[in-house]
Amino acid sequence: MRTRVAIVGAGPAGLLLSHLLAAGGVESVIVESRTREYVEARIRAGILEHSTVDLFKSVGLDERLQREGDEHRGIYLQYPGERHHLDFVDLGAHTVWVYGQTEVTKDLGAAREAAGQQIVYEAANVALHDIETERPFLTYTDTGGSPQRLDADVIVGCDGSFGPSRAAVPQHARQTWERTYPFSWLGILADVAPSTDELIYAWHPDGFALHSMRSPQVSRLYVQVPNGTDVADWSDERIWAALATRLGDGENGWRLTPGPITEKSVLPMRSFVMAPMRHGRLFLAGDAAHIVPPTGAKGLNLAVADVALLAPALSALLTRNDPRPADEYSDRALRRVWRCTHFSWWMTSMLHTGEDPFDAQLQLAQLRWVTSSEAGAGGLAENYAGLPIGF
Template sequence: MRTEVAIIGAGPAGLLLSHLLAQDGIESIVVETRSAEYVASRIRAGVLEHSTVELLDSVGLGGRLRAEGDEHRGIYLQWPEERHHLDFVDLTGCSVWVYGQTEVQKDLAAARSAAGQEIHYEVTDTALHDLDTERPSVSFKDIDGTRQTIEAAVVVGCDGSFGPSRAGIPQTVRESAERVYPYSWLGILADVAPSTDELIYAWHPDGFAMHSMRSATVSRLYLQVPNGTDVSTWSDDRIWDALATRLGHGQNGWRLRPGPITEKSVLPMRSFVQTPMRHGRLFLAGDAAHIVPPTGAKGLNLAVADVAVLAPALLALLRKKDAGPANSYSENALRRVWRCTHFSWWMTTMLHISEDPFDAHLQLSQLRWVTSSEAGAAGLAENYAGLPIGF
């Protein structure tokens, strides 16, 4: 097989990149280890930044988002006996949208299917070759076990933490930085209407809690738990009791509505950045290059920002024979990656309980400053909702 861009990974980053390239007349083939059904059902991010929504609108992918998503002006920050609303629109002019990654994936998959995009699902033994040449290739075994090869001008790794692309950057070149946090999130999906109009981020002596949502009838909630927590040790009643305590059930008349829990999982928290994000004709985007804890709602938005920078760079390289934007892709993308990595770290360390009581005083001091200082609130709002794609 021959194409211009071989894309490894059919999640949001890979499919959005194929969509952006197709709009510029650039052909691509996508390969994916998982099944289409598995990729479509992965429960991931649910908050889209202002710039992400604008980009999806601009390329014809925002229709269902606008019709079925939920626009939010801001978030609540909370600690015992205190709850404060930060209005992002007043502070920065930017809102965010609650629209699950599963829905973004559906929209992308439908658009690529309608366009006849070639996607190979359930492939195995994916390998990258000749990345230092102008004719790199990707080989794999298809679902029938037949060995296939895609010859391309460019290979893009959008295959997350466990795919082969990250290792395509030679050890002599690549560097990584990582922070593993001493706690995890126990996340649930529940068939119950949200008990809040906007997300609640709650600091509590028992541990962090968060109230999010997926729709008018489905709530998404999280609890800070120790690393290594076995989800089976948390009964539904125990989860709802802990959420009620940490989110302030009964505080100023507010009540948490419990409901049937349909999904439980434990998510470890870590930050990871690998540099560079480009070597030869290999480019990395999304989780293949970086991971952030979900506290700052940055994972999916960073992947979108990566491919929004990469697509025009590949257009310049392949159509205009201008290698400048491709050569600067890693540097340009990493500016935003590190800004969002810092913000995610800051939100995480401000809200999660540690074993050191000194930290609790620092956290409450930060929360009081952010909620009482317009400058502090504006800084949080800009990072959460208002960073432009090219930042």
């Protein structure tokens, strides 16, 4: 089998890239190791930057988002005795949208299915070959156990941290930067209406907490926990008690409404960047090239920005024999990646508590500045709502 672009990974980055490539007249085949049901059920991000929403609208992918998503003007920042609303629009930034990554993936999958996109699910033993030549190819084993080969002009790795694409780049040809944080998030989904109209980011001596949402009927909440935490050690009652304490239940008349918890998971926190995001005829996008802690709501949006830059670059390379945009892709993408990596680190460092009382006072000083200074609040709003894709 042969195609112009072989895409490894059928998450949002891979599906969106195939959609954008098709609009530019470039065919592709997607190869995914998991089932479609698994991919569409993965609980991930829930905040879309304005540039992400604008891109979806420009390519006809926003119909359900506009109908079922929830547009937010800002967030709340909280520390003991204080809760402040940061209105992004009043601060000169843009709105954001609450719309789960599961729903984005379903929308993209439905659009690609309607367009006749070829997607190979449950592909085992995926391997990349000859990526330093002009004739790269993939090999994999199909669901019947038969070996398969997919030849292409270009391979794009959209297969996350643990897929084969990142590993295909030789050690001598890459540079990496990584930070592992000394805490994790315990996240829950609960079948209860959110207790807030917009997200609450809370600093508390017991640890960070976040009240988010997925829909008018489903709440998404997190508490900071030590690395290595076992979900089994956290009963529903313990989780709701920790959330009530850290989010200030009962303060100034605000109440946290608990409900049935339908999902629990522990999310380690780390930052990772690999450069360059291209090696030969292999290009990387999304988590295959970079990871950010979720505090800044940047992971999915960075993946979207990557493929928004990559799709026209590949179209120029493959339809007009113009290599310049493809040659510039990594540098252009990494500029935004590092800005968002810094913002995610900054939010994480400001809101998560440790054992050092000196650090705690610095965090509180930072929070007081951000919530009382138009310049401080404006910087957070600009970065949170999202920089231009071509930043």
